Amino acid sequence: MSPAAPALPLVARTAAELRTVVAGWRRDGARIGLVPTMGALHQGHLTLAEAARRAGADRILFSIFVNPAQFGPKEDFSRYPRREAEDLAKLAGIGADLAYLPTVEEIYPPGFAFSIVPGGPIVADLEAAIRPGHFAGVATVVAKLLIQAGADIAAFGEKDYQQLLLVRRLVRDLDLPCAILAVPTVRDGDGLALSSRNAFLTEAQLAVARRLNRILAEIAAEPGRLAAGPDRLRDAGFDAVDYLVLRDAETLADPVPGRPRRLIAAVRLGATRLLDNLPVA
CATH class of the missing domain: 3.30.1300.10 (Pantoate-beta-alanine ligase, C-terminal domain)
Structure with missing residues (x-):
């Protein structure tokens, strides 16, 4: 008899469902680790979960959301890979506890009118200059995910280095009660950063x-x-x-x-x- 496939993680598609699950974990005294992603998961993403566990997270939550607010009008939002079934199977393989899969309307409901516009030297140039509005989209969605999940720890890879520094500043300046964990870039056997x-x-x-x-x-x-x-x-x-x-x-x-x-x-x-x-x- 073939061994049973690992159980798929719980799935939440609304912030209300997410908060209900997290509230139960908190009643049990668990620390929550969040791995924010846009899906099409690879070993680099899965390594973030391992790092969050080592840093003290008892429960691991992945968000999978292709965020339209961080794509410019001529960028690859429409063709960005979306592989929900494959992603859930990979999360099952590492024992992730929950996958948060919100729709665009859940993150940006009708009438959504506010965003976080970052400033300072961290966003003075580089990606901020090449992709105007990109980091406002990143900052807004990351803030929403951290608040919705009530995460104690959130893990980010060093590959998107400017983004990592932005998120650290976001959490510091808005007094969000979450530790940002920086995880070294995961590479293939030839040194190419996984993406x-x-x-x-x-x-x-x-x-x-x-x-x-x-x-x-x-x-x-x-x-x-x-x-x-x-x-x-x-x-x-x-x-x-x-x-x-x-x-x-x-x-x-x-x-x-x-x-x-x-x-x-x-x-x-x-x-x-x-x-x-x-x-x-």
Whole structure:
């Protein structure tokens, strides 16, 4: 007899259903860990759950919501991969407790009129300049998810580094009672940062994409190579380099001696943008 498949997690599709389940967990004294995602789950997402458990979460909740507010009019909202059945099976495999799958109308009901507009040096450029309005969409949905879930811990990957710093500032400035857990980027065997958008790449593009981390690692080891970095990336087969910068790891301001630094890049392959970053000693 074949072993039984792991039980699927509970599913909530409204904030009311979510809060009912979480309230029961809290009565039992459980600490709640939230992993906010847009679905098309991969090992990088699942690793966030493992990190939340190690940080003290007793119950693991995944939100799966493709957030229209963080996509520009010419971006890939309509084609972003949506794989609910596959995602639920993956969550069953790691023993996730609940999947929150709200509709757009649940997050942004008719008449929705407020959003969070971030400011400060963290959103002065980079993704904020290339994708106007993107971080307002991110900040608004993350705040709503943290409030709806009542999470004690929320885990975010370092791959979207500017987003991670934004979320930390959001929680600090709005006094949200949630610890933000930063989890190192998960990579494939060739060093490519795992991303749901990697599914858009052809085999030939994947071969190019796997050169990104190698080039960044060389620059991180020898920052004097930074100026030549964009040309090296284009020579490696990338169609465009949106940015390649060395910044303060905590503020994204220009680096100063004695403080941690981060090498941050965004490149394009066909219609797909790839983000990556590495710490610099």
